[in-house]
Amino acid sequence: VGGDARAFARGLVGARVGAIRRRGKFLLFDLDVADGRPAALVGHLRMTGRMQVRPRGSAPTPHECVALDLDDGGTFSFDDVRKFGRLVLVGDADELVGALGPEPLGASFDAAWLHAALHARRRAVKPLLLDQTFVAGLGNIYVDEALFEAGLHPLTPSNRVSTRAAARLADAVRGILTRAIERRGTSFDGFYRTPEGRPGGYQSELKVYDRAQEPCVVCAAPIRRIVVGQRGTHFCPKCQRRISR
DNA sequence: AGTCTATCCTGCCGGC
DNA sequence: TGCCGGCAGGATAGAC
Numbered sequence A: 001v002g003g004d005a006r007a008f009a010r011g012l013v014g015a016r017v018g019a020i021r022r023r024g025k026f027l028l029f030d031l032d033v034a035d036g037r038p039a040a041l042v043g044h045l046r047m048t049g050r051m052q053v054r055p056r057g058s059a060p061t062p063h064e065c066v067a068l069d070l071d072d073g074g075t076f077s078f079d080d081v082r083k084f085g086r087l088v089l090v091g092d093a094d095e096l097v098g099a100l101g102p103e104p105l106g107a108s109f110d111a112a113w114l115h116a117a118l119h120a121r122r123r124a125v126k127p128l129l130l131d132q133t134f135v136a137g138l139g140n141i142y143v144d145e146a147l148f149e150a151g152l153h154p155l156t157p158s159n160r161v162s163t164r165a166a167a168r169l170a171d172a173v174r175g176i177l178t179r180a181i182e183r184r185g186t187s188f189d190g191f192y193r194t195p196e197g198r199p200g201g202y203q204s205e206l207k208v209y210d211r212a213q214e215p216c217v218v219c220a221a222p223i224r225r226i227v228v229g230q231r232g233t234h235f236c237p238k239c240q241r242r243i244s245r
Numbered sequence B: 001a002g003t004c005t006a007t008c009c010t011g012c013c014g015g016c
Numbered sequence C: 001t002g003c004c005g006g007c008a009g010g011a012t013a014g015a016c
Helices: A005-012 A093-098 A111-119 A125-130 A140-150 A163-182
Strands: A016-023 A026-032 A040-044 A049-055 A064-069 A074-080 A086-090 A224-228 A231-235
Touching: A005 A086, A026 A093, A040 A049, A040 A093, A086 A093, A111 A163, A125 A140, A125 A231, A140 A163, A140 A231
Parallel strands: none
Antiparallel strands: A016 A026, A026 A040, A040 A086, A049 A074, A064 A074, A224 A231
């Protein structure tokens, strides 16, 4: 979308796909090509993007933006209703990957690291967690859920998060992501689908996200919705105080 | 440097 | 009924 389609095609024709990796929310297709051509195809689904392989000659998906014929008879299809997604050729995928923060399910993401990293900045904790260069892979839904689980108000200054609260937050982030992956994602708005075309199941486990005015599952106080950094933000005013313990 | 704000895009929902 | 304004959100460019 918006790029130079001709150059995109020129860089891909004849390229061989090597490893396929994920880093944060990015999908990386390493390309085995020589002579200075782009070395990786980088994809991002953003809100509504979908990638799938359909039989060559089959009907394009409703909002197909890119179709790439593969040599095994399939067609790689990138479909995106809102055109927020990206599919870009880059020379060095490690450049992009290196700019991202640690993987929240990786070994380096733990309570001690998180506490130190939070205290190295002075920013509201929610926008910081959404910053992909701080931690890679967290989106709006899971940040709201993690902050609730940790009992942290979304506007808490990052350098005021206590050691104990940072430990709760690290546990919450890992637990929620692990559970959400088990349930194959969150499909509350009808957009997100698994590669098999089925909705995920985590939406039924959401405790604050999209639950404004509904009772908190812990204390029954009405869940509040505010806007933080242009993002809808949901929290329990009783369970998530501004001062962390 | 670090932090904040506007922008992209379109299907859906609520209000009149 | 039908129309239309407003809302949702990840990343990024540009502003301060």
